[in-house]
Amino acid sequence: MTSAVSIIRGTNNKPAASRALADYFASDGENTGELLIGFPIIGTAEGRHPIDAVLISPERGIVIFDMIEGTEPGDFADRQDDSANKLEARLKTYRELTRGRELIVPINTLSFAPGIANPEKHADNGHLLANRDTLGESLSEFKWRESSTTVYAAALSAIQSISTIRKSRTKRSIAKPDSRGAKLKHLEDSIATLDNLQSKAVLETVEGVQRIRGLAGSGKTIILALKAAYLHAQHPDWRIAVTFNTRSLKGHFRRLINNFSLEQTGEEPDWDNVRILNAWGAPGGGEREGIYHEFCRAHDIEYLDFRMAKAQFGSSRAFAGVCSRALSQMQKPKALYDFILVDEAQDFPPEFLRLCYELLDKNKRLVYAYDELQNLSGASVPPPEEIFGKSASGSPRVRFEEPELGKPRHDVILEKCYRNSRPVLVSAHALGFGIYREPARKGATGLVQMFDQPPLWEEIGYVVKSGALTPGSKVVLARTEATSPSFLEKHSPIDDLAHFVRFDSEDAQAEWVAKQIQHNLSQDELRHDDIVVINPDPLTTRERVGPIRKRLLDMRISSHLAGVDTDPDVFFQSDTPSITFTGIYRAKGNEAGMVYIINAQDCFAGWNLASVRNRLFTAITRSKAWVRVVGFGDAMDGLIQEFERLKNNNFELRFKYPTDEERKELMIVHRDMTAEERKRLRSRNKGLEELVSDLEEGTVQAEDLDDDLLEKLRDLLMRRR
Numbered sequence: 001m002t003s004a005v006s007i008i009r010g011t012n013n014k015p016a017a018s019r020a021l022a023d024y025f026a027s028d029g030e031n032t033g034e035l036l037i038g039f040p041i042i043g044t045a046e047g048r049h050p051i052d053a054v055l056i057s058p059e060r061g062i063v064i065f066d067m068i069e070g071t072e073p074g075d076f077a078d079r080q081d082d083s084a085n086k087l088e089a090r091l092k093t094y095r096e097l098t099r100g101r102e103l104i105v106p107i108n109t110l111s112f113a114p115g116i117a118n119p120e121k122h123a124d125n126g127h128l129l130a131n132r133d134t135l136g137e138s139l140s141e142f143k144w145r146e147s148s149t150t151v152y153a154a155a156l157s158a159i160q161s162i163s164t165i166r167k168s169r170t171k172r173s174i175a176k177p178d179s180r181g182a183k184l185k186h187l188e189d190s191i192a193t194l195d196n197l198q199s200k201a202v203l204e205t206v207e208g209v210q211r212i213r214g215l216a217g218s219g220k221t222i223i224l225a226l227k228a229a230y231l232h233a234q235h236p237d238w239r240i241a242v243t244f245n246t247r248s249l250k251g252h253f254r255r256l257i258n259n260f261s262l263e264q265t266g267e268e269p270d271w272d273n274v275r276i277l278n279a280w281g282a283p284g285g286g287e288r289e290g291i292y293h294e295f296c297r298a299h300d301i302e303y304l305d306f307r308m309a310k311a312q313f314g315s316s317r318a319f320a321g322v323c324s325r326a327l328s329q330m331q332k333p334k335a336l337y338d339f340i341l342v343d344e345a346q347d348f349p350p351e352f353l354r355l356c357y358e359l360l361d362k363n364k365r366l367v368y369a370y371d372e373l374q375n376l377s378g379a380s381v382p383p384p385e386e387i388f389g390k391s392a393s394g395s396p397r398v399r400f401e402e403p404e405l406g407k408p409r410h411d412v413i414l415e416k417c418y419r420n421s422r423p424v425l426v427s428a429h430a431l432g433f434g435i436y437r438e439p440a441r442k443g444a445t446g447l448v449q450m451f452d453q454p455p456l457w458e459e460i461g462y463v464v465k466s467g468a469l470t471p472g473s474k475v476v477l478a479r480t481e482a483t484s485p486s487f488l489e490k491h492s493p494i495d496d497l498a499h500f501v502r503f504d505s506e507d508a509q510a511e512w513v514a515k516q517i518q519h520n521l522s523q524d525e526l527r528h529d530d531i532v533v534i535n536p537d538p539l540t541t542r543e544r545v546g547p548i549r550k551r552l553l554d555m556r557i558s559s560h561l562a563g564v565d566t567d568p569d570v571f572f573q574s575d576t577p578s579i580t581f582t583g584i585y586r587a588k589g590n591e592a593g594m595v596y597i598i599n600a601q602d603c604f605a606g607w608n609l610a611s612v613r614n615r616l617f618t619a620i621t622r623s624k625a626w627v628r629v630v631g632f633g634d635a636m637d638g639l640i641q642e643f644e645r646l647k648n649n650n651f652e653l654r655f656k657y658p659t660d661e662e663r664k665e666l667m668i669v670h671r672d673m674t675a676e677e678r679k680r681l682r683s684r685n686k687g688l689e690e691l692v693s694d695l696e697e698g699t700v701q702a703e704d705l706d707d708d709l710l711e712k713l714r715d716l717l718m719r720r721r
Contacts, residue, residue, distance in 0.1 A: 006196045039053075119131050161263040292326065433449060445658060472658075601635035
């Protein structure tokens with residue numbers, strides 16, 4: 001029998017009773033809802049009050065379980081009353097759960113004692129005690145007669161503490177029920193609960209390494225923040241580190257962890273034991289500290305800053321080089337942490353994850369989360385066997401086995417996207433991979449890049465509508481309600497969710513964007529921090545955002561360039577209303593209701609096309625609701641044509657999956673190149689152009705050319721066909 005109750009196994013100090021309770025609900029078909037073990041933890045004047053387990057059920061309301069290990073129930077009636085009073089006081093702070101002074105969701109209590117053979121002997125009027133045999137009968141006494149889907153969802157969100165955590169940075173003032181601001185508020189309210197996979201990822205703790213994979217917007221960052229706060233509440237003496245690649249995530253993590261801790265325990269975290277650290281770090285302590293610098297200091301290894309690392313290993317291998325060097329010079333690992341959580345792992349070299357692993361105690365509790373698509377590279381993050389290496393016996397130090405029933409998973413895949421609507425997300429994928437890009441020559445593919453492992457498409461929430469996900473086969477991929485909830489797109493017409501605009505000049509683009517932002521603020525009831533303007537090329541951002549910012553200034557609308565006009569760790573300004581302008585790298589990890597992507601024509605073609613298309617993908621997936629992709633010139637026409645082909649195919653991905661040979665060619669043609677490599681290629685192309693021109697004009701004859709070189713050139717060109 002399949003259980004209708006979703007079971008989330010957190011931790012408490014009642015393991016035997018908790019296991020028995022989970023086993024009961026795993027085979028129970030009479031109840032529905034969510035069972036949270038080891039959660040919530042309630043902050044009180046006396047300190048933290050952990051609840052052993054709670055069932056949130058549409059049929060039963062809320063059932064608090066007082067778990068009893070052994071054969072003596074103790075003062076179970078007092079414990080039930082205490083937990084009920086504390087949870088009721090907390091839930092009454094949620095207006096949507098009250099009517100007048102009364103809570104509209106019933107709170108029931110039940111002591112569960114699997115080791116007591118005759119629970120009726122300890123009967124107490126109004127306080128139930130049950131073992132496994134009598135649990136069903138006891139639960140049947142609880143009835144929620146005025147249950148509703150809305151109140152049930154609100155109760156679950158309140159117990160998870162997510163409605164508070166996910167509140168906007170500032171309060172919304174809504175006067176028009178159909179404005180963009182009203183729609184955005186409704187969207188935020190609709191994602192105020194964690195789904196089953198997210199809840200498991202937060203509360204269930206594995207011994208050893210855990211991997212969390214998911215799309216942009218699947219909740220990876222909030223899961224890591226809540227997990228850090230939950231672990232700190234359960235184990236306040238543990239030293240926990242949270243690290244990431246995008247510097248502006250630092251304040252975001254701190255806010256999430258702080259809010260969740262306050263909500264759960266009534267106390268701010270002990271920031272000496274919960275450390276939010278940059279990956280690299282530098283001498284000076286405080287906000288400058290980082291994982292790599294701590295590793296060097298703890299192991300008495302020379303620290304290299306970026307300038308020194310670049311000189312020794314090159315720019316692209318700088319961080320990998322310093323981490324590898326530090327690991328090789330380590331004599332004996334020194335444990336600095338009990339738990340490390342790594343966000344944006346796709347942006348780190350495997351050597352950094354291995355360095356984090358060495359900083360942990362013998363339990364090696366490491367969680368790393370990443371988005372398979374954030375880099376849109378042909379190769380995924382390496383498997384754990386490759387990342388963490390082998391033990392002295394030759395076996396992998398880390399391997400993810402098939403999950404055991406009733407135990408936490410070491411490998412979690414979040415396939416549902418709660419940020420981007422289906423049209424926006426599929427647009428990002430189509431443009432990022434070049435699904436509808438015009439081939440450079442007849443018979444070639446327009447694809448820019450492709451996954452090494454075809455099944456990955458299904459793991460990130462696509463279904464095969466027709467064809468097959470096998471190399472050389474045609475396939476049609478689509479997203480469904482299960483992985484792209486329809487409420488994310490129903491609030492606005494599709495043409496409003498994703499809108500592409502072409503202008504004749506950069507000035508015309510700047511004028512239009514500035515007027516649109518003015519309208520967003522004055523008419524659409526959007527706040528300044530609902531809007532982000534992204535320039536995909538990180539090298540030109542400061543210069544290219546200037547014309548739009550000048551026009552906004554003339555309109556008396558404040559703006560800032562993230563990381564330039566603000567502290568490096570600040571993305572949205574909290575002290576004054578201001579529109580955020582940003583390059584693509586600082587945009588990663590952040591989101592906004594309205595996203596303007598300017599100068600998108602720069603993403604249509606050119607050198608390092610895989611990397612360039614990745615920037616466009618990342619920019620589009622910052623949008624929680626609406627995205628405007630704008631640019632000028634012929635290249636923008638080409639980008640719009642790709643988008644129109646996607647629209648004409650009903651936002652489905654239709655393409656021939658490349659063979660192994662074709663994928664290798666994609667990796668060569670669209671690979672990242674250094675400035676020196678690009679310079680050399682330009683020189684060779686120029687020389688070839690001049691030779692062709694001379695041959696056409698007759699200033700050079702074919703007979704003048706070396707026969708052996710011509711034969712080699714002919715042979716190489718034939719191989720490309």
